[in-house]
Amino acid sequence: MTKPDFELTLEPGTNERQTTRALLPDAVYRNMLSRLSKSRKPAPIRHLFPYENEPGMISMLAGKPNASVFPFVSLTMKVRSSNPRIDDSLTDLSLDGQDLAVALQYGATSGNPELVKWLTDLTCHLHGSQLDEGWRVTIGSGSQDLLYKTFAALVEFGDVIFLESPTYPGVLPIVQALGCNIIEIPSDADGIDPASMASLLINWPKDKPYPKLLYTIPFGSNPSGSTTTLSRRLEVLRLARAYNFLILEDDPYYHLYYGDIPQPPSYFALERKVNGELGRVLRFDSFSKIVAGGLRLGWATGPEVLVNAIDLHGSSSNLQASGMSQMLVLRLLRHWGIEGFLAHTAMCAQFYREKRDLFEQYLQKHLKGVAEWSPPNASMFYWIKLRLPASMKAENIENDEGDSLLFLTEKAIPGGVLVLPGECAYADGRRICNVRVSFSLLDEGSMDEGLRRLGSLLRE
Ligand SMILES: Cc1ncc(COP(=O)(O)O)c(C=O)c1O
Helix, strand or coil: CCCCCCCCCCCCCCCCCCCCCCCCCHHHHHHHCCHHHHHCCCCHHHHHHHHHHCCCCCCCCCCCCCHHHCCCCCEEEEEECCCCCCCCCEEEEEECHHHHHHHHCCCCCCCCHHHHHHHHHHHHHHHCCCHHHCEEEEEECHHHHHHHHHHHHHCCCCCEEEEEECCCCCCHHHHHHCCCEEEEEEEECCEECHHHHHHHHHCCCCCCCCCCEEEECCCCCCCCCCCCCHHHHHHHHHHHHHHCCEEEEECCCHHHECCCCCCCCCHHHHHHHHCCCCCCEEEEEECCCCCCHHHCCEEEEEEHHHHHHHHHHHCCCCCCCCHHHHHHHHHHHHHHHHHHHHHHHHHHHHHHHHHHHHHHHHHHHHHECCEECCCCCECCEEEEEECCCHHHCCCCCCCCCCCHHHHHHHHHCCCCCCCEEHHHHCCCCCCCCEEEEECCCCCHHHHHHHHHHHHHHHHC
8 A cells, every 4th residue: 555645643542443344444534535634733631641541650631620629419310201202200310429420521533432332333323334334423512523633634725626506505605715616516306416427427627527425404404405316326336436525415404314215225325235345435423403502512433644633633623522411312312222222213213204294284284386396204304495476576587587595585574474584595595585494493283373474575
């Protein structure tokens, strides 16, 4: 193997993998890293943290505060059962002693080791992964934090990247600031369209670098609500292998799938079955939609070199995700076990399915004839194409369908209904008549009234 053109040093104990069994060679990943990432130096103190755990070590290393001056002595939380519809009992879970000490103290950049192990086991359970394949998990302050660090680690000014389009509005400011060349890959009710990606790649200009990565949201995409079908996933994986790009699989809605057909496997799971080669998928999961958004906890799973680069960024930015949030979740997960966790997420999916069904009824009641939509099979979003009134259309644009931003500011907000204008889900901020509507928080009365208002504004 050729010597890599740089060395990436990391906190000992979390760095170089011992096995090269399944993934692409480490040098391939190293060559994908941005100049910024390659030039990052390990944080001097964090780099030495793992030596504190060596038997007999007396550590005078870090500025860790002495917990005896902290005000917290114990914490008790009441938690619901994993399916409150069947069992409405509450359980007291307390945090004290060593658990509380760990929660209150600085910890490893990659996360609480027990929680990392739990999520690693979950990955094996859900995605058919094995422990010694060369991937690992790191925990961040929500998947937003991990996505930010990942794009910074991989993307260079001028690089070409593919974005599923429309895309998560929260990712656009990240990639736009990096000055990369964004190519939007359209999606429809069946998710991202690999045929359009294939035709771009087949006709790729000889003098232009190929795309480095694809960013996609495979379940209940934000904002389109669409779930990518199995056959499209397979085609995307085939293209990733043929044209050597990474897939950033942003999957906060994985556990909120409620479609009628069995849930398609993740890219992370499928890759091992179809490509005969592992290591082009970096997954992003989140506790935000299933446990609590305010905890700010997510996790990234993928090739060690890339996850190491995320951690190296973390070790000089936010240092780690909140120790208290991690311990609260860990305490809950110890109590539930994987089975309880999955019972809980199944309950969440069922909750959103029922909300989707109800919302669909009111869409039919109020928006029929003035809008078009496809019901989502996961998550909490409808992507609705509004048939805007003539006053919202430009006379100087042929066949103009209108601008949902104008509709929002001139009609919807004054009319007491708030939706997200579609333009913020496109890198070019294009004029578009679609809006994203989230039904997660609405009770039946608000669905009825909110959609009635929208319908009557469209009919004005
Ligand atoms: C597609 C997508 N990715 C990432 C995030 C950020 O999630 P987190 O709360 O884990 O940072 C969201 C939040 O809505 C999202 O919809």
